[in-house]
Amino acid sequence: MSDATTLGDRLKLLRHERSMTRGELADRSGVNTDVIEKLEHGHRETARVTWLMKLAGALRTELSGLLGGPRHSGTAVRDAVTAPESTPGMDPDDAGETPDLGELRRAVDGTWRAYWSGDLPHVAMRLPGLLGETRLAHRGLGARAATPLADAHHLAARLLSSLGETDLAALAAREAIEAAESGDDELRWTALHGSYCSALLHQNRCRICEDHAVHIAEDTEPPLGAAELRRLTVWGNLILTAMAAAGTTTRTGAVNDYVGLARSAADRFDGERLDYHVRFGPSEVAMHATHAYALLREPGLALQAAGAVHREDLPRAMYGRHLLDVAQAQAQLMDLRAAESTLQEAESLSRRSFRDHGPAYPLVGELIEEMAHVSPDLRRMAQEVALEG
Template sequence: MSNVGETLKAVRKQRGLTQGELAKASGVSISIIRKLEQGDRATARMETLRMLAAALRVTTTQLMNGPKVEGPVVGTEERWEAVRKALALPPLPRELDDEPPTIAGVKRALDDSVPLFAKDKFAELSTVLPGMLRDADALGTEGRSIRARLLQLSGWLMVATRQFDAANVALQRAMDSAADPMDGAATANIQCWLLLRQGKLESALNLAVEWADEIEPRPSRATPAELSTWGWMLLRLSAAAVRNEEADTAERAMRLAQGAAVMLGREHTPENDFLMTFGPTTVKLKTAENASVTNRPDVVLRLAQKIPVSTLRATSNNRNRHLLDVADAYAKTGEYAEAFDKLSEIRASSPEWIPNQTYARTVMRRIIEGRRTLTSEMRDMATAIHLDL
């Protein structure tokens, strides 16, 4: 099939049109449409393509070069190529750098970039991150702590966008630059998430156990940062265990995490470190996630009623993951409109995050399979999250 034919068929299906309906709407004969889609014709006259494009509500160029996708196409190899190179290549020798970076300058740039990570601004990060990584490398040993923090965030970003090889490079380098056990645990927390997303459950479980033991605080003198870091490691342990069919281990880890949250008394939200937000609400979110993993949609929906989602940051990954769990629970219980509403809520607040989520595509497939007909909004959602209909 030609590129034009592939694109024509994909967009036509996304619009919910048959070949005959497209022929009627565009004025192009059904035989030409059929030949294009079957690859019997490599292309068509520009006027024919324009008529088809107008009927499908895309530009002629988009019809020729690829289907229209709302929002940026994220998670592609091309987008993150410069980041991967910056992570892998050694820095320039200082004598070859005519304008060497300063510790103060790199730290200021890092602090300014944290909101981009927190708000899932992937397009902007793909532009600014390569230069920041090179500058951090050029600082040498003096910039160790700054470099470790930037590598942690870069590793998290690569996991979030499913660039797993690059994530592993970033996190290994962050661990090598860790200044103390707490810093190492923050990196290990992201490494556990990477392993979970790769399905390496035993490795994730073992890593979480190792670090939970390493940093377990003394309750009488534990700081909020220590309780938060330990609590997150317990949540990773519980997540790995519940996926590995070790229910008792998952439950024990969750109880310990709950204990850490009780000692905190509220959500601990460190300034400029959104990854370490932890407290009673975070534990509730992860408890609901475990219920979703074990296919208990009724429990997910019951727990969701007690979680103050409105108080969470609009683009928090924890919040978004929870809303996906709720959407999935609604879809599993046949409440498809409610499920779609949750997907729409996520997309409205985090349009660059949701296309990276295979979970979102799974939920949308459940909705499609359970519905007799799809609304235009549902077809639009499928396009946005790269789900072929």
């Protein structure tokens, strides 16, 4: 496929490789023959991402096979968020056609699953088109399309935070809240305030983050012993965000209070829950407590909390990021070899944490400075995080 330089070229080549006519591809994918023909002839340069996903499925390939590989930079996501009236992926011919709401919801939910699995390039590839389609759907359907619009912007906020675009993440979170306000699900609106607080935390606006999270939590606090678990998930996530902010500002008393509140809510849970694209449960609480106590340089409490984190409860990359906090606590206790071993496990699970100047950067540097003998593995990790040339 090296000579196929456009979307239409790749579509035509894949169709020929599968020995399919345009009509057969249209029947199998549910995408209009006219759209397929215009793409292949270069009369359209793009199409709705829901259509592209259906074409890819019918051709037994990944979406990246049609689009020419994942877009790692997230540039298209940034552009889509900064132009809230734009509809990426839309052709002028699409202007009057409202997207199918069921297909759109499934596409947004599938992209969230890719996010939780750690496949950020895949998310970055799908998301601009989803932002465009959810905006178009909301213009045509109003409140009925509020959920996919809010969820797509929520995902944009998460992705942009992971890319270090903290200002744009906060903007996307505010757009998500505004979208939710046009619907009728108050709990989704509450969950999105948690996402906004997370964006504030990534901007290092810790006290504003904590104050806002506490304000929303106080206004929506459910009865811990009787509330629906999804309400506890949303409320508990706000408490965990406030806890992270308090840990960052080294306020031990506040962290202890938040840990107690979060554990009280999590006592109702048999395991982890994912509601409104936020997570909560016993392992989630323990993971956040580990992080907060590592920030407070309370390694004993951090490792005690880490003992309640069950690996199978967390996504792979998330557990790998958690291990950095465990290694930090071990290093604070001067158990340097244990910290190095934990770092190696973290690297195997979360490579993004070891990118240039990523989250592992300061800890790797600390170990190299403290250890009398630097192992080849630690030296290699130093090169990964750009400590050494």
